[in-house]
Structure formats: C-alpha cells, structure tokens
Amino acid sequence: MHSRPRxxxxxxxxxxxxxxxxxFTAACGGGAGPVSSAPASPASSPAxxxxxxxxxxxxxxxxxxxxxxxxxxxxxxxxxxxxxxxRGTPVLVYFGYTHCPDICPTTLADIRGALRLVEEPVxxxxxxxxxxxxxxAAMKQYVDYYQAGFVGLTGTEAExxxxxxxxxxxxxKLDSTAAAGYAMAHSTEAYLLDAAGQLRHxxxxxxxxxxxxxxxxxxxx
Amino acid sequence: xxxxxxxARLGGLLAAALVAATLAAGCSSGSGASVTxxxxxxxxxxxxxxxxxxxxxxxxxxxxxxxxxxxASPAAETVEVHETVAMGxxxxxxxxxxxxxxxxxxARLEIPAGGTVELKPGSYHVMLIDLTQELKPGDExxxxxxxxxxxxxxxxxxxxxx
Numbered sequence: 396m397h398s399r400p401r402x403x404x405x406x407x408x409x410x411x412x413x414x415x416x417x418x419f420t421a422a423c424g425g426g427a428g429p430v431s432s433a434p435a436s437p438a439s440s441p442a443x444x445x446x447x448x449x450x451x452x453x454x455x456x457x458x459x460x461x462x463x464x465x466x467x468x469x470x471x472x473x474x475x476x477x478x479x480x481x482r483g484t485p486v487l488v489y490f491g492y493t494h495c496p497d498i499c500p501t502t503l504a505d506i507r508g509a510l511r512l513v514e515e516p517v518x519x520x521x522x523x524x525x526x527x528x529x530x531x532a533a534m535k536q537y538v539d540y541y542q543a544g545f546v547g548l549t550g551t552e553a554e555x556x557x558x559x560x561x562x563x564x565x566x567x568k569l570d571s572t573a574a575a576g577y578a579m580a581h582s583t584e585a586y587l588l589d590a591a592g593q594l595r596h597x598x599x600x601x602x603x604x605x606x607x608x609x610x611x612x613x614x615x616x
Numbered sequence: 617x618x619x620x621x622x623x624a625r626l627g628g629l630l631a632a633a634l635v636a637a638t639l640a641a642g643c644s645s646g647s648g649a650s651v652t653x654x655x656x657x658x659x660x661x662x663x664x665x666x667x668x669x670x671x672x673x674x675x676x677x678x679x680x681x682x683x684x685x686x687x688a689s690p691a692a693e694t695v696e697v698h699e700t701v702a703m704g705x706x707x708x709x710x711x712x713x714x715x716x717x718x719x720x721x722x723a724r725l726e727i728p729a730g731g732t733v734e735l736k737p738g739s740y741h742v743m744l745i746d747l748t749q750e751l752k753p754g755d756e757x758x759x760x761x762x763x764x765x766x767x768x769x770x771x772x773x774x775x776x777x778x
Contacts, residue, residue, distance in 0.1 A: 496668060497700045500659055537662075540665070574745045575667050575743065
C-alpha cells in the first residue's frame with residue numbers, strides 16, 4: 396500500500412476502503428471483525444474537526460451487535476481483570492503499547508476528549524501488544540497519566556497473543572535502529588461495547604472525539 | 617532572411633537557455649534554500665513516557681528541493697524523525713484505516729521546492745526519545761531541525777493535549 400499522504404486521493408481511498416470492507420465481510424465471518432457491509436459514509440459522519448482531517452471512513456457498525464470476546468488479563472495494579480466486570484457501562488477497548496509515540500497517544504487523547512463530551516460513565520481498556528516491555532508498572536504509569544480512569548492490561552506473551560487473536564487484532568514486532576528501541580506494528584481500531592457487553596462499533600484511527608462521543612451517546616441512550 | 621519557423625525555433629532555444637540559466641543560478645548559491653515552519657506543537661506527555669511526539673508544517677519557499685536530515689531538542693536525549701505507515705496485514709480487508717499501522721525512521725525527509733510537508737498524527741512526526749522533562753500543556757519546548765540546505769532552524773513548539 397502506498398504510504399505517502401495523498402491529499403487528492405480521498406475519493407479513491409474511500410472507495411478502496413469500502414470495497415475492502417465488503418471483501419472482508421464476504422470472506423471472513425470469524426474473529427471480532429465488523430460484520431456490517433455498509434460502513435457509514437464520511438458524508439453521514441459529524442463535521443470533521445480541525446485536529447482530525449478526514450482521511451477516509453472512520454468507523455463501521457456491528458449490525459447486528461454481537462457479544463464481545465472475553466478479555467481476562469492482568470491490570471495495571473497487578474490484579475486479575477475480567478472485562479465482564481465493566482458490564483453496566485459502555486466500554487472502549489483498544490490495543491497498543493506504551494513505547495508508541497504517535498498512534499496510541501493520539502487515540503487515547505481522542506478517547507479522553509470523547510469522555511469529556513459525554514455524561515455517561517465509560518470504561519476504557521488499553522491492552523498492550525508489547526508485554527515484553529509493558530509490565531503492570533509500565534501500564535500503570537502510562538494509563539494514570541491520562542487521569543481518566545483507564546484500565547491498562549498486560550499478561551504473558553501467550554495470554555496477549557490469545558486475547559489479540561480473539562479480538563481480531565494483528566500485531567508484530569518491527570526491527571528498528573531507532574534510539575527508542577523496537578516499534579510494534581498493530582491494529583489501530585478501538586472497539587465500542589455497549590453496557591451489555593455487545594460489540595457495537597469499530598472506530599478507526601483518526602475518529603474524532605466528537606464522533607466517538609456521538610456513538611457512545613447512541614448506544615447509551 | 618531567416619524563415620519564420622527558424623525564428624520560432626531560435627526563440628524556443630533562447631527560452632530554454634534562460635530557464636536553464638535561472639535553474640543553475642538557483643542551484644549554485646545557498647540563497648535558494650529557505651524553509652518556513654508553522655504551527656509546531658508537541659503532545660503533552662509524562663517525563664516517564666518512553667517517547668513523545670512533535671508535529672508541524674514545513675514549507676519550502678525556496679527554489680530548490682531541501683530535506684530534513686536531523687533534529688534535536690533540550691526536551692529529549694535523542695530526537696528522530698519517524699513516519700507512521702500502514703503495514704501489510706494478513707487480515708482480509710486490511711487497509712490504512714483498518715489494518716496494522718507501524719512506524720519507521722526517516723533519515724531524510726525531502727521537502728520539494730515550493731512544496732509543503734505536514735508532520736501530523738498518523739504520518740510524519742518528530743519523535744522525542746527519553747524526555748528530559750514532563751511536557752505539560754501550555755509549556756513551550758525548543759526543537760532544532762537540520763536541513764540539508766537551509767541548515768539549522770529552531771522552532772518553539774507549544775505543548776498541547778492533542
């Protein structure tokens with residue numbers, strides 16, 4: 396895939412994405428991937444904000460909603476955590492890693508921005524894909540910084556691999572000569588669950604706080 | 617008498633020569649190199665964070681291509697330019713939005729003559745490795761960018777939440 400910014404390629408990119416989602420829907424019924432073949436068009440999304448210019452489709456809906464996979468790992472205080480304990484509130488689940496300087500902080504800042512726009516309590520669960528470096532202490536330092544009550548989850552390599560697989564999250568270690576050490580490539584979607592633990596929306600990188608907030612209000616209302 | 621057609625050809629040659637001369641003039645002196653940096657900002661980050669990020673828009677107002685080849689800041693031990701890119705995913709339906717995204721160092725970021733390159737979330741970014749201080753919203757940090765032709769340019773980046 397061409398990776399350079401293509402300011403003029405919005406239409407093609409969007410079309411390619413819609414086709415890709417359609418192909419995915421046709422080819423793949425497993426995992427936690429979206430089952431909707433009709434992603435919302437950018438035109439029906441809220442007006443883009445200056446900090447998040449539209450790059451393409453930002454979400455797909457799970458239609459119908461389906462139960463979220465289990466998620467049982469270790470939280471930032473070193474205690475066992477079960478996602479089911481958050482039933483009763485909407486929850487956002489996002490996989491990333493703490494050495495991530497761009498995508499993860501951007502997404503978590505957008506999620507925190509969304510939480511400030513809604514009245515409802517919302518659980519946010521950040522799951523590391525880099526357990527080799529992200530122990531509970533690292534996760535605690537990272538999620539506490541946001542002061543938003545985020546839960547940070549880690550586990551053994553095998554536990555993280557199993558969780559990512561159940562959620563349809565891909566990740567792999569990248570060899571790097573960077574001074575910060577290696578980087579991780581990872582799926583960058585956030586999953587929005589309703590209070591009953593059903594998967595409702597799949598939000599891609601760049602979804603604005605306004606869009607995330609609107610989806611939270613919809614499923615809470 | 618020179619036929620009109622030959623006249624036109626001569627004119628064409630003259631024009632080409634003029635263009636070449638102009639280009640050569642632009643290349644031969646350093647005066648053609650000029651970059652303007654607007655809206656530099658850094659994301660708020662704990663001093664404990666492994667890495668922070670700064671963003672900006674770089675415009676090359678000069679007549680020749682330039683390139684960002686290095687960066688430094690008192691706010692970090694090491695500063696590198698990186699690019700967030702879509703990574704090939706085995707998952708069906710993978711796309712820039714839905715597939716994996718990763719990161720790679722960019723040793724040389726070309727800024728075309730008269731062109732603009734945006735450093736923004738999900739794309740190019742200045743990676744601040746081993747922060748020497750907490751980046752608090754409202755703070756300002758200095759970042760010195762080194763360009764192949766324009767040399768060092770220091771900007772003051774405002775720290776923002778997002």
